[in-house]
Amino acid sequence: MEVDLFKPIDDAKTIDNVKRFLSTYYWRWKRTSGESFESKVTATYSFEPRSYTGQVSKPIEAHVVRQQTAIKEVEVIEEAINSIFDSFARQVIIERYCLNRPKTIEEICLDYNYSVETFYLLHDKALLNFADYYKAGELQIYKTEEKEKKSRKNSE
Numbered sequence: 001m002e003v004d005l006f007k008p009i010d011d012a013k014t015i016d017n018v019k020r021f022l023s024t025y026y027w028r029w030k031r032t033s034g035e036s037f038e039s040k041v042t043a044t045y046s047f048e049p050r051s052y053t054g055q056v057s058k059p060i061e062a063h064v065v066r067q068q069t070a071i072k073e074v075e076v077i078e079e080a081i082n083s084i085f086d087s088f089a090r091q092v093i094i095e096r097y098c099l100n101r102p103k104t105i106e107e108i109c110l111d112y113n114y115s116v117e118t119f120y121l122l123h124d125k126a127l128l129n130f131a132d133y134y135k136a137g138e139l140q141i142y143k144t145e146e147k148e149k150k151s152r153k154n155s156e
Contacts, residue, residue, distance in 0.1 A: 011128060013141040018127040021139055022097040026077055032070035080133040089126035096123065 081098070084090045091112075095103045103111070109119050131139040 007142040007144055009128075009131075010141045010143045011124070014131050014139065015124055015127045017139050017141055018131050018134075022077075022093070022127075022130075023102075026074070026097055029070040029073045029077070033067060033074050076135065080130055080135075083133040084126060084129045086122075086125065086129070089122050089129060092119070092122045093126045093130060 078098075081090055081093055084093070092108065095108050095111075096105075105116065105119055108114065109116055114122070131137065
């Protein structure tokens with residue numbers, strides 16, 4: 001079996017995929033990684049709620065696992081952003097997706113004296129670079145995959 005390391009990437013679909021990923025998941029994981037846990041006393045005056053099977057549930061353990069998973073995921077995302085060589089491209093991703101209150105396109109253009117065209121060139125370049133670095137290209141969408149999916153749908 002031959003492995004093709006240089007499959008053609010569908011830039012537009014990859015950019016859309018990365019936008020959706022960063023705008024949806026980064027802050028979910030960021031909030032989860034820092035959320036606190038408060039133990040609740042149950043009706044039986046126990047800190048360990050029992051399920052309907054009578055077994056002890058592990059809410060603190062579940063919380064810690066979820067929190068550690070989120071911390072790791074935030075680190076992976078931030079490492080991918082920091083791997084982008086072009087500092088302006090990194091800046092665009094951070095300003096647009098990683099601030100407590102992400103900036104609008106207009107705010108970024110005004111703050112850095114970018115034209116809208118320049119912003120979109122940097123933005124798209126940054127997102128494609130992020131897709132390269134995040135988990136070895138996990139967010140990339142290849143043109144051949146799309147053709148295969150279309151042909152499968154047509155054959156059904």
